[in-house]
Amino acid sequence: MPTSLRGLSIKWPYPIEYDKETHIECDVLVLGGGLAGCFAALSAARKSLKVVLVEKSAVLHSGAAGSGIDHWMACPSNPASKVNPEDSTLLPIKKYKGGYGNALADYITAKDSYDVLCELEKMGMKIRDTEDEFEGAPFRDEKSKLLFAYDYDTRTCIRIWGVGMKPSLYKECRRMNVQFCERTMATSLLNEGGLLGGRIIGATGFNTRTGEFYVFSSKATVLCMATPERIWIFSTEWTGLVGRDGPPGNAGNGHAMAWRAGAEFARMESSSHEEWGGSTGIGSVMFGSGSHFATWHPCSLVDAEGKEIPWVDGNGFVITDLASRTRPASGQKFISLVLGGGEGGESSMPRILPDLAERIKHGEYKLPLYADLPGMPECERRVIFGLMVGQEGHTWPVYHNLSQAGFDPDKDLLQVYELSPAPPNWRRLRYGGLVTDWDLRTNLEGLYAGGQILFDGIGASHACCTGRWAGRHAAEYALKTARSAISRAQVDAEKHRIYAPLMQDEGIEWKELECGIAKVMQDYCGDTKTAGLMDMGLKYIEEIREGEATTIYARNPHELMRALEVLDILTCAEMIIHACKARKASNSWLHFKRLDFPDDDPPAWRKWITIRLVQDGVRVGELPLEFYGSLQENYETHSMESGGPAI
Amino acid sequence: MRKKRINALPNLPTPNTPVIIDPEICNGCNRCVQICPSDIYMPNPEKSEPPIIMYPEECWYCGCCLMECPLHTKGANRLNWPLMQRVRWKRKATGEHFRVGMPNPPPPNRRPPV
Numbered sequence: 097m098p099t100s101l102r103g104l105s106i107k108w109p110y111p112i113e114y115d116k117e118t119h120i121e122c123d124v125l126v127l128g129g130g131l132a133g134c135f136a137a138l139s140a141a142r143k144s145l146k147v148v149l150v151e152k153s154a155v156l157h158s159g160a161a162g163s164g165i166d167h168w169m170a171c172p173s174n175p176a177s178k179v180n181p182e183d184s185t186l187l188p189i190k191k192y193k194g195g196y197g198n199a200l201a202d203y204i205t206a207k208d209s210y211d212v213l214c215e216l217e218k219m220g221m222k223i224r225d226t227e228d229e230f231e232g233a234p235f236r237d238e239k240s241k242l243l244f245a246y247d248y249d250t251r252t253c254i255r256i257w258g259v260g261m262k263p264s265l266y267k268e269c270r271r272m273n274v275q276f277c278e279r280t281m282a283t284s285l286l287n288e289g290g291l292l293g294g295r296i297i298g299a300t301g302f303n304t305r306t307g308e309f310y311v312f313s314s315k316a317t318v319l320c321m322a323t324p325e326r327i328w329i330f331s332t333e334w335t336g337l338v339g340r341d342g343p344p345g346n347a348g349n350g351h352a353m354a355w356r357a358g359a360e361f362a363r364m365e366s367s368s369h370e371e372w373g374g375s376t377g378i379g380s381v382m383f384g385s386g387s388h389f390a391t392w393h394p395c396s397l398v399d400a401e402g403k404e405i406p407w408v409d410g411n412g413f414v415i416t417d418l419a420s421r422t423r424p425a426s427g428q429k430f431i432s433l434v435l436g437g438g439e440g441g442e443s444s445m446p447r448i449l450p451d452l453a454e455r456i457k458h459g460e461y462k463l464p465l466y467a468d469l470p471g472m473p474e475c476e477r478r479v480i481f482g483l484m485v486g487q488e489g490h491t492w493p494v495y496h497n498l499s500q501a502g503f504d505p506d507k508d509l510l511q512v513y514e515l516s517p518a519p520p521n522w523r524r525l526r527y528g529g530l531v532t533d534w535d536l537r538t539n540l541e542g543l544y545a546g547g548q549i550l551f552d553g554i555g556a557s558h559a560c561c562t563g564r565w566a567g568r569h570a571a572e573y574a575l576k577t578a579r580s581a582i583s584r585a586q587v588d589a590e591k592h593r594i595y596a597p598l599m600q601d602e603g604i605e606w607k608e609l610e611c612g613i614a615k616v617m618q619d620y621c622g623d624t625k626t627a628g629l630m631d632m633g634l635k636y637i638e639e640i641r642e643g644e645a646t647t648i649y650a651r652n653p654h655e656l657m658r659a660l661e662v663l664d665i666l667t668c669a670e671m672i673i674h675a676c677k678a679r680k681a682s683n684s685w686l687h688f689k690r691l692d693f694p695d696d697d698p699p700a701w702r703k704w705i706t707i708r709l710v711q712d713g714v715r716v717g718e719l720p721l722e723f724y725g726s727l728q729e730n731y732e733t734h735s736m737e738s739g740g741p742a743i
Numbered sequence: 744m745r746k747k748r749i750n751a752l753p754n755l756p757t758p759n760t761p762v763i764i765d766p767e768i769c770n771g772c773n774r775c776v777q778i779c780p781s782d783i784y785m786p787n788p789e790k791s792e793p794p795i796i797m798y799p800e801e802c803w804y805c806g807c808c809l810m811e812c813p814l815h816t817k818g819a820n821r822l823n824w825p826l827m828q829r830v831r832w833k834r835k836a837t838g839e840h841f842r843v844g845m846p847n848p849p850p851p852n853r854r855p856p857v
Contacts, residue, residue, distance in 0.1 A: 486856030493806035502849030
């Protein structure tokens with residue numbers, strides 16, 4: 097049998113167990129086994145609770161950081177930092193995000209991230225230059241041997257050997273007796289009494305290889321699943337189901353199940369164009385082509401004739417020396433690494449000429465551009481290509497593939513492809529997610545959340561810190577709570593829903609349905625929005641839900657997983673349109689443009705718009721931008737010691 | 744022209760060979776099947792044979808299957824970036840052009856990562 101089937105088929109290699117229903121009881125149930133989920137599980141396990149971790153793939157390498165991570169961002173708590181957690185949290189939000197940030201989760205991250213990084217080090221992940229390979233480099237703290245990125249003066253972002261992060265967490269979870277339920281897709285949250293908006297008392301799921309059904313009964317549940325990545329665009333000819341920040345399976349299952357259970361969301365109206373082609377087949381391999389930002393910061397770029405592209409600092413002034421790319425501009429406290437900002441958000445960073453495209457048009461620089469690693473000092477060249485590219489999620493193969501093909505960073509200029517045009521309607525949901533209180537508890541009793549599913553959430557340190565925090569509070573709640581009886585009616589309804597695609601002999605395939613949803617989102621909830629267009633979009637989504645979606649078919653458990661993902665994408669699309677309709681003002685901070693309400697960010701709309709499902713439909717609410725209150729006071733009040741044995 | 748059986752077949756997804764496995768070296772341990780985040784592999788019905796890449800279009804080229812493969816360094820498998828992602832580079836001193844997957848490639852760079 098060849099390794100590639102080329103049109104042949106084989107008998108399903110796993111036992112088929114659609115009729116089997118297994119009940120699993122635990123104290124704390126964690127849904128999603130990425131960084132946040134592993135930390136949530138460990139928090140609860142350290143309190144000697146029975147913890148079950150449900151993961152759609154295999155925990156060892158699952159999640160956005162499953163293949164690695166090169167940066168540990170938002171770490172002002174490290175010993176070499178010159179920034180305090182308050183400034184680190186609030187300054188970027190107020191100055192570069194127009195106030196539209198989740199300071200609650202960011203502050204937990206800023207306060208805890210060094211502690212959490214040291215936990216990872218104890219678990220076996222490398223976080224410092226213990227071999228002194230970079231001794232004397234401007235980005236190295238000689239005392240702690242930590243290596244810093246971006247801002248070599250104020251030092252809040254640490255370069256790490258993150259390929260080892262998931263394997264370390266995996267081993268630690270095993271050691272702490274976290275029970276894994278792998279290749280299991282969680283499909284719904286169970287409310288007490290089966291009532292929408294009721295306390296969360298468990299979840300359902302199914303095995304994506306055998307089809308076996310699971311009912312989980314828990315005292316507390318932590319949702320640590322990913323943001324939807326496949327809303328506006330989909331093509332099977334573009335590799336990896338168009339995922340970029342995360343694996344292809346990031347379909348918004350967590351968002352959809354939390355929505356159906358009555359959880360409250362914010363920022364779901366926020367989207368943005370993809371900045372570059374990313375990892376899809378239409379672009380180049382992420383960080384696998386020449387670049388100057390993120391993993392590649394602060395690499396020089398040259399044009400086709402070897403002419404260097406100048407940089408500007410955070411104030412927009414042209415800088416000529418390398419050191420200025422790695423320190424704050426005059427008047428800046430530190431280089432803010434702004435993720436989830438608006439159009440002006442990136443202006444805080446030193447970067448290449450913002451009007452480069454114009455200058456190329458006028459002939460000042462000639463295409464193509466190249467990353468000039470050979471022109472960088474040895475320590476920079478080595479840390480960019482040898483450490484960062486070798487460790488970033490999804491780019492471990494870049495180092496190995498390019499080296500194997502003969503690329504030599506000491507001698508070669510790697511081509512830059514960033515100026516390629518983006519495809520039309522290339523949009524992504526930007527950081528829409530769950531609203532929580534300072535315990536990282538959602539509006540639903542018993543349901544906690546950590547990682548990207550929190551609104552405005554991004555980054556490995558954010559995922560680990562919020563996961564740990566949510567796990568501690570979930571454990572605390574579980575310790576004083578009794579298990580509640582599962583509603584059989586709710587379980588039966590869910591079983592009926594998830595197995596329906598297996599009953600279809602003909603109808604629509606998951607891929608075509610996904611393409612269709614993407615087209616509705618492009619046409620009716622795309623670049624420019626009006627109430628009329630979005631009403632049509634919602635009507636279209638409703639028609640699809642009652643029409644084509646009821647005919648979606650699956651021929652085996654793997655196809656069933658994809659089919660259920662697409663049904664969740666349908667739900668996420670609906671959530672997004674509702675949120676977009678509810679914000680009746682344009683807002684460039686949120687990449688949100690209403691033709692019928694063109695005023696940008698008017699004072700009356702400087703607030704979060706929230707949405708949740710209630711008995712009679714969608715309930716729109718609002719939250720002040722500064723919903724988090726006093727950071728220091730709230731952090732102290734809600735912080736908890738880890739309890740349990742030290743690792 | 745050589746005579747061989749001609750079949751009518753549906754089109755394959757494109758790209759469809761994200762990983763190239765050397766059947767002479769792979770021992771069919773199925774470690775890659777166990778850990779693939781997208782579950783693109785399936786065990787071969789024939790024991791000790793290389794796994795089958797059942798869902799190539801769901802691969803996002805993360806390389807975890809190579810990391811975990813006990814025979815990867817012996818050449819059991821390699822990641823096969825599709826043609827549209829085979830990046831180019833230029834030797835600074837000579838201006839020579841190269842790319843991933845080119846005919847007559849330059850010798851590999853053996854320096855390990857940090």
